[in-house]
Amino acid sequence: MSWLFYGKIGEIVSTYDAIIIGAGAAGLMCAAIGASRNKKILLVDHSNKLAEKIRISGGGRCNFTNIYTHHDKFLSDTNKFCVSPLSRYTPNHFTELLNKYSIGYHEKTLGQLFCNNSSEDIINLLTFLTNEHKVCRKMGVSVNTIEKTLFGFNVSTTIGNFKANSLVIATGGLAIPQIGATGFGYNVAKQFNINVITPKPALVPLALSPNQLQYLSPLSGTSFLSKTAIQKINFQENTLITHRGLSGPAILQISSYWDGGVDIIIDMLPNLDIRNEINNQRPSTQQLEKFLSQYFSQRLAKSICMMIQINKQISQLSNIEINKIHEFIHKFIVKPTGTLGFKKAEVTKGGVDCKELSSKTMMSNKIEGLFFIGEVVDVTGWLGGYNFQWAWSSSFVAAQYI
Numbered sequence: 001m002s003w004l005f006y007g008k009i010g011e012i013v014s015t016y017d018a019i020i021i022g023a024g025a026a027g028l029m030c031a032a033i034g035a036s037r038n039k040k041i042l043l044v045d046h047s048n049k050l051a052e053k054i055r056i057s058g059g060g061r062c063n064f065t066n067i068y069t070h071h072d073k074f075l076s077d078t079n080k081f082c083v084s085p086l087s088r089y090t091p092n093h094f095t096e097l098l099n100k101y102s103i104g105y106h107e108k109t110l111g112q113l114f115c116n117n118s119s120e121d122i123i124n125l126l127t128f129l130t131n132e133h134k135v136c137r138k139m140g141v142s143v144n145t146i147e148k149t150l151f152g153f154n155v156s157t158t159i160g161n162f163k164a165n166s167l168v169i170a171t172g173g174l175a176i177p178q179i180g181a182t183g184f185g186y187n188v189a190k191q192f193n194i195n196v197i198t199p200k201p202a203l204v205p206l207a208l209s210p211n212q213l214q215y216l217s218p219l220s221g222t223s224f225l226s227k228t229a230i231q232k233i234n235f236q237e238n239t240l241i242t243h244r245g246l247s248g249p250a251i252l253q254i255s256s257y258w259d260g261g262v263d264i265i266i267d268m269l270p271n272l273d274i275r276n277e278i279n280n281q282r283p284s285t286q287q288l289e290k291f292l293s294q295y296f297s298q299r300l301a302k303s304i305c306m307m308i309q310i311n312k313q314i315s316q317l318s319n320i321e322i323n324k325i326h327e328f329i330h331k332f333i334v335k336p337t338g339t340l341g342f343k344k345a346e347v348t349k350g351g352v353d354c355k356e357l358s359s360k361t362m363m364s365n366k367i368e369g370l371f372f373i374g375e376v377v378d379v380t381g382w383l384g385g386y387n388f389q390w391a392w393s394s395s396f397v398a399a400q401y402i
Contacts, residue, residue, distance in 0.1 A: 004281065006377035008137065013160075013372060014090070015040065015162070016041060016162065016163070016164040016344070017165055018034055018402035019043075020034075020042070020044070020166070020168040020170055020400040021044055021045070021143060021163040021168070021170065022045060022185070022376075023045035023049050023051065023137065023170075024045075024052075024172055024310040024391075025053065025126075025374065025388055026051055026056070026170040026172075026373045026375070026390065026391040026395045027043060027127060027371065027373075027374070027395075028051060028126040028171060029068055029392055029399075030373055030395035030396075030398055030402070031043045031135045031137075032126060032133060033395065033396055034398075034399040034402050035045040035130065035133030035134060035398075036129070039402060040136075041130075041135045041402075042135075042138065043135050043136065043137045044137075044141045044157060045138075045139070046141065046142045046180065046184075047179075047180040049180070050123060050127065051141075053057070054117070054119050054122050054123050055120070056176075056179070056288045057388070060119055061114040061117075061118060062388075063114050063118030063120050063384060064092065064105070064113060064385060064388050065091040065095070065385045065386075065389040066111045066384050066385035066386050066389060067091050068110070068111035068112065068380075069090065069091050069385075069386060069389045071083045071086060073386050074086075074386065074390065075256055075380045075381075076354055076378050076379045076380070077197050077350075077353065077354065077355075077378055078378065081354035081359050081379065082292040082359070082393075084360060085359060086197070086363070088393065088396065089392055089393040091113070091389055091399070093345065093392075093396075094194060094389070097125075098125070100329055101125055103121045103125060104121075106345065109387075113385060114356075119188060132301045134213060137156075138159065141159050142156055142158045143155060143156070143157050143329050144156040144158065145152065145329045145357065146167065146365060151163075152166065153167040153369065153370075154257060154294075155167070156294075165402075166370075166371065166401075166402040167369060167371070168371040168372075168402060169184075169189075169352075169376055170372075171184045172374060173376060174342045174345075175202075175342050175344065175346060175347050175352055176345070176346075177343060178343070181332060181342070185351075185376035188378070189356075189372065192193075192364065192370065193366065194332050194353065194356045194364055194367070196351065196357070197353050199348045199350040199361065200339075201255075201340075201341055201342050201347070201348070202347050202380050203255060203342045203346035203347070204252065204257065204339040204340055204341070204344055204345035204373065205242060205244070205246065205247035205252070205339065205344060205382050206246050206247075206334070206336040206338075206339055207244055207256070207263075207337050207338045207339065207340060208210075208245040208270050208335075208336060208356045212334070213245070214234055214313070215303055215306060215307050216246075217241075217242075217244075218242050218245045218303070218382070219299050219300055219303055221240075221241070221242075222241040222297050222299060222300050223241070224268060224297070225237070225239075225269075225270065225271070225297055226238065226250050226270060227250070227265055227267040228253070228265070228266050229264070229265045229267070230254055230255070230257050230258060230263075231262075231328050233254070233257050233325075236372040241300075246334065250266075253383050255339060258339075258397075259338060262334050263334065263335055264333075264334040264336065265332070265333060266331075266332040266333075266334055268332055269295055272295070273330075274326050274329045275322055275323070275326040278291070278314060278317065279322070281314050282314055282315055284358060285313055285314070285315060286313065286314050287311060287312065287313060287314075288311050288312060288314065288325070297306065298348045302333050304329070305329075307328070308324055308328050309319075314372055318376045331401065347387050348375055348388075349378075351375065351377050352377045352378060353378055354377060354378050357372060357377065361401040362377075362397050363398070363401060371402065372384055373391070373395050374394055375387065375391070375395040377394065379394070
């Protein structure tokens with residue numbers, strides 16, 4: 001491997017086996033693994049802060065993987081592209097790494113694994129591994145231009161020019177721009193005529209019309225167990241009412257499948273049949289609002305009665321009214337007016353077209369030595385650690401070939 005390269009007259013250019021742009025989860029992982037294979041790695045990022053998305057994940061405890069990771073928990077325009085990377089580096093591989101360095105973790109719900117202490121444990125581990133294997137890390141460095149040559153890539157930055165045989169784009173998507181997310185990776189793809197599936201916010205709260213908000217916004221902060229559905233796709237988790245619309249795990253999950261123009265059906269009482277519950281109480285002089293408060297918060301029960309315009313004694317309910325109550329509670333129709341955008345999205349749906357990449361190597365099919373990994377690629381996982389697992393898996397794969 002060469003270490004110095006003479007460019008313009010008098011200019012000494014540092015050279016590397018690989019330059020990785022983006023020091024988030026995917027970039028750090030790829031750098032650590034690549035360098036452990038005796039590759040000389042340069043890792044650069046425009047931010048001065050390392051791995052901010054890891055830092056804020058999971059309420060500061062980083063939901064770093066999911067033990068139920070399977071390709072059917074991921075969305076992509078290229079069906080099953082993620083199968084190979086996910087099978088080559090699994091959640092077990094990552095937890096083995098944590099075990100090796102005595103980092104404690106626990107399962108919360110639905111296979112979600114979190115750090116016992118802090119997301120800093122993951123950042124510190126990846127930092128340690130990159131330092132141990134002598135990765136050259138440059139933070140607060142912007143890339144000006146990228147040029148493909150016969151021998152690799154020339155990368156011009158705000159601190160100088162660098163050359164490498166391989167170039168890895170690990171710059172993430174557009175979600176959470178307030179911590180530095182940009183469309184840099186998509187611009188690189190387009191520079192090399194690599195197709196990009198239009199990026200959209202995913203795992204994102206949904207906005208509602210003023211008509212629906214007039215009843216729901218006063219309930220801001222109220223949550224309830226629900227089943228959200230778009231056709232045959234459904235998720236049973238909590239829904240949270242906000243002053244702008246709906247959020248919570250069930251809504252974030254279904255949002256990745258919502259592309260506008262379709263209704264979302266919410267079962268507000270997924271594990272019970274409200275018709276049976278009412279019939280079991282007849283005859284009863286209890287008011288409907290008080291009856292519903294057994295299953296929902298008092299505020300939500302009152303709002304339901306207002307929306308369906310029924311609030312009488314259980315004994316006075318007609319079959320038609322009971323059917324109306326049943327239909328409303330189990331098939332509450334939501335017509336989103338949009339999402340709350342990338343600022344509130346956890347991840348980006350879309351990205352570098354997987355048809356343009358090798359699932360074996362994560363390298364471009366068109367440009368030798370150009371790799372794309374992590375969120376910048378058109379692979380979007382469900383809520384619950386799946387997107388971090390994609391970062392680890394795609395990074396591992398690319399690191400074998402840089």
